[in-house]
Amino acid sequence: MTTSDTPAEVVELPRRDLYSTLVRVVSGGIGEGIDRLMAVSAELDTDEVEPSGGMVGPVTADPTMMAMIGWASELPDTIRALGESTYRMVYPVFRVTGVAVDTAAYVAETTGLASFVAGVTEPFRSAVVEERQRLTDIGTAEYLRGRKLATFAFEQSIDGIVGLLSESEELGELVREQTLGVTGSAVQEIRETSAAADGLTEGLFRRLMRRPDRAVPPSPPTLAPDHG
Amino acid sequence: MADKDPHVLDGHAAGFVSRLFAFAMDIVVVAGVVAIGGWIAVLVDNIIGQLGFTTRVSLGTIYVFCIPFIIGLYFVMFWSLTGRTIGKWMMGLRVVALNGHPPTIWHSTVRAFGYAVSAIVFWLGFFWVIIDDNRKAWHDHMARTWVVYDYSRRHSGEAYQRFLEDNTST
Numbered sequence: 001m002t003t004s005d006t007p008a009e010v011v012e013l014p015r016r017d018l019y020s021t022l023v024r025v026v027s028g029g030i031g032e033g034i035d036r037l038m039a040v041s042a043e044l045d046t047d048e049v050e051p052s053g054g055m056v057g058p059v060t061a062d063p064t065m066m067a068m069i070g071w072a073s074e075l076p077d078t079i080r081a082l083g084e085s086t087y088r089m090v091y092p093v094f095r096v097t098g099v100a101v102d103t104a105a106y107v108a109e110t111t112g113l114a115s116f117v118a119g120v121t122e123p124f125r126s127a128v129v130e131e132r133q134r135l136t137d138i139g140t141a142e143y144l145r146g147r148k149l150a151t152f153a154f155e156q157s158i159d160g161i162v163g164l165l166s167e168s169e170e171l172g173e174l175v176r177e178q179t180l181g182v183t184g185s186a187v188q189e190i191r192e193t194s195a196a197a198d199g200l201t202e203g204l205f206r207r208l209m210r211r212p213d214r215a216v217p218p219s220p221p222t223l224a225p226d227h228g
Numbered sequence: 229m230a231d232k233d234p235h236v237l238d239g240h241a242a243g244f245v246s247r248l249f250a251f252a253m254d255i256v257v258v259a260g261v262v263a264i265g266g267w268i269a270v271l272v273d274n275i276i277g278q279l280g281f282t283t284r285v286s287l288g289t290i291y292v293f294c295i296p297f298i299i300g301l302y303f304v305m306f307w308s309l310t311g312r313t314i315g316k317w318m319m320g321l322r323v324v325a326l327n328g329h330p331p332t333i334w335h336s337t338v339r340a341f342g343y344a345v346s347a348i349v350f351w352l353g354f355f356w357v358i359i360d361d362n363r364k365a366w367h368d369h370m371a372r373t374w375v376v377y378d379y380s381r382r383h384s385g386e387a388y389q390r391f392l393e394d395n396t397s398t
Contacts, residue, residue: 179364187318190249190377191320194245194246194249195243198244198246199243199244201243202243202358217242217243219240220328221241221325
């Protein structure tokens, strides 16, 4: 038998195969994910959020969904309140039952019946406790390893995706070509159109002001042909 | 005008529409910068408040007074370093001094101040580009700068070299 303090050293773990690895990833992922989500959720609890009007976007468009979320959020409190009221209702029954159990135990103790029952059930009880402890040790060891494995798997998958994007020359070239091609042609189109509009606008105003048209736009004097 | 060779206009003064588009893009960029700065200021202000420090004037108020300087810094920095802001880069324009190079910090500062002067009378100083013989706005006259087409992607001056070569060889 081992203790939960040093489970990894003495516990005989299941043999490694795909199934056990999957169990590790799932259990560790759930544990790791829940811990992180709980931490973020606790941070969000400190934020001040207006009950209504402070939220923008599509969430405000569906009051039914909001009501369901509100109901689900209050569900634990509802269950707790229900349990308390139920307990208050059945409390007299519990009290009577408790008195009856105490009486039966007293009778069994005084008559020697309790020792007899304990002697008969002790081997089974010990076996159950031992088996539960063994599984608990395995679970503890697996859970800790699972969390490490889940973290590793997560980081590896992110690294893999980033690595694939950065190392794949074909993919990078394709993205670059497509982006530059589309953007470049669009920018060029805008430039040419606006440059043409420059001439049209100026020509219109020059005609209104009875000034002669000119074929080319002016240039800085230092760049004029006769200056060079 | 610019049918086939995109560089045919390089070195020539840019007109009103191109400059208007470039200015609109710069306004969007500056608005984004100012918004991010404001968000940071409010965040820092909140942290200061959470830490229990009290100030007579909030950081947000101080930031509001800094906004004109941030806008000015944006334009002066880009003009004096490269001659083009992000908007002008998108539209293929460049601000140049009379020597063909980007304006100095002093001329850029004068030009940024000239923006306010041009805008103060119903933006008349900006519209002046349409009727001015040299396509110059009031702030161009104040800072003695030109805004020219420059579709090159590289360093300043390339467009003018090409302009000179094209026009002196004929």
